[in-house]
Amino acid sequence: MKNNFIPGTKYLFLFSFLIVLQMYSCKEVGPAINLSETDYETYLGTAQSPDDKVVLIEDFTGAACVNCPDAHDAIALAIAANPTQVVAIAEYNYFGDPLYLDQNFLTDEAEALDDDYLGPVAGHPASFIDRVDFSTDGYLAEPPGNIVSYTNDRLSEVPSCNIVVTKVYDDITRELTLTIAIDYTVDVTLKNHLSVSLLESGIIAAQITDAGEVADYEHNHVLRKMLSYYAGDNLPEENVAGRGYIFKYSYTLPENWNADNMSAVVFVHNFEAENKEVLQAAELKIID
């Protein structure tokens, strides 16, 4: 009888070796999980009256994105109509960016917001107005044509909390410390998170438009860094009317950022799979 012992087991051992090699050699880049938390103070006091609603527009955009200037224009119109009640963040995560290596506005946070939290979006530009699902189909992003109208709709909302942001900035060390006070005006039962972003405006750099490349385009509200986790830091207490939080964030601004054109945008939002609504936002310039 033909002895198949050695040839047969050779295949088995080779197969088993390949299995073990595969299981223990493959590394992957995991999704972004917030493995740290910011300290805070909390208190229970008398509930304040709600301030005026400040609407947040987040714009998934790109310098290499030919249609993205349409959204930039719509956002500028919305802000011009209500300058104290509309804030915007331009989150550069277009697949074609960076347009040039020395003009890279991509941030890990913007990419994570697209990959893991607000997106993935079907195309750019994609704008989120208070992260509300206006079409009730689970897709939160809106085209430029809806930005002004939906922003106006949101202005009449009564915010569930007030946000007051103060800052200390040292021009020499470039160290910035933000103190954020959140005060709930009503009871909120959904999970809430706090997001803190640093933006820079007035950046002159190239942009692809439908008229071709514009070398001296003005990029505004560019997200430079989030000081909180990209999906927000936890507001874990029982958030009843009168609940207050005080958060502090510190950061040293890099030399190539123009502090004169920078601001902090802070917002409180729902953190549920089916509800990511922004409850209130606030903006503070770093240098007055």
Place this chain on the structure above:
Amino acid sequence: MRKKLLLLPFFLGVSALFAQSSFSGDLQLNTEFYQSDSSIGATGTPHYDNLLSGSNGWLNTSYRNEQFGIEAGLRLDIFNNSNLHNPGIPYTDAGIGRWYIKKKIDALTITGGYIYDQFGSGLVFRAYEERTLGIDNALFGMEVQYNINENWTVKAIGGQMKNLFSRYTPVIKGANIEGIIPTKNQTIQIAPGAAFVNRTIDQENMNIIVDQINGYDLEDRFVPKYNMYAASFYNTLTVKDVSWYIEYAQKSQEAIKDIDNQLVNENGSVIYSSLSYSTSKIGNGFGITGQVRMVDNWVMRVSPNETQLDGIMDYLPSLTKQNSLRLTARYQAVAQELGELAYQLNLTFTPKKGYTFNANYSNVTNDSVQLFQEIFVDFEMRKPKYKLLLGGQYITYHQEIFENHPDIPIVQAITPFAEIIYKFDKKKSMRVELQYQNTEQDYGSWVYGLVEFNIAPKWSFALSDMWNYDPLLTEEALHYYSVFGGFTHKSSKITLNYVKQIAGIVCTGGVCRYEPAFSGLKAGLVTTF
């Protein structure tokens, strides 16, 4: 005339083609008519309130051509207000439930379409269909199998798992090698194998997982993996009348749901072994089988976002006796994928022809908590005119864990039973079953009786009643009865069954699920062609 001669080779070729091929199929139709009965809890769902009926149908066809090594199949599935997949929630859809094409080229076999297969015992991968439980997790993709030599085979498979008429988005791929190592001693056989599976989660499912983890307290958060890797190594050693099977499976760390439905980052493992001995030299036959299995976090799903029987990729059956009699099958030990240690010992002895003793003991624990224990004995006597079965069962059943009912006591039950089949003549026979279950927990004690009359080969009639004569959960001593009629003609069988059925765990092939109470008429048709 000339044109007719030109067509002759064509017709001869077609005849030759079909002469070497075969076409076959089968049809299964089930229809339920719902009649509300609030006393047994069969009420308050759309089926009982206003739909009043539901049906499932499967029309399966296959074509085979040996000469060209081709096989193809097509199955039409129809669900109309079906109560099968999620009892209580009607489901309606129809379409191609399965298609496949297979081509054999020498030692290579290629299959594309919806594939049913398994690696080893199914611990790391099993794609199968179990209609009674609403399971159909065929893998839609491709499989390649290569016969290395007369004893060794290797196969690879890849695709996405079926989810009714769509597919789960995660991607599954795997490979399996197994063979036989013949030895010089003809009484010794070694059959080893190894299998490997990789499952990659899609971004949409991962987003759901990430959202959940980021909402946990800081100490409970972890970075979940997109990829899960599982491997198993197994072997069957046969020495004369003794057979020993052992399998070890290990999977890499990934996000799974724990007992509190919270995501945790765990790897998993299973060790399973069975040892059996059978001989015709002791009395008229003797067999003994022992099995043991240790399971630790063995959750094999397309993603942790799927629950119960949805998205399962493996086969992890209960390691306890699968009872068929009504009362002995009331309490079934569903396999605990998060952790269990189970063992079972089964003994069969036929001292002389026509007399057989069976004894079975099984035990399941988890972290030293006893989940299930069963002692089962029966005696069967076969005579030309009749067959008699007598036996008894004792069980302890941790109902709180198996059925997720908090704060209820462990069920202890004793169930003696008897069955007699009497043949009046070559065609007519009668079967009578009597069972009694004594328990001071759950619903309380029961008496069950069945009378079945058969007129071979066509007719079968049965009356049964399961009477909760000493009720602990209801005010009245309720009857759960059934009136059954069946007609068989050649390869077709029609059945009608008016049933009052109690809610409970239903198991097929060791895989179980909860089913609610049923009241109404069940009609069935099965035919093959």
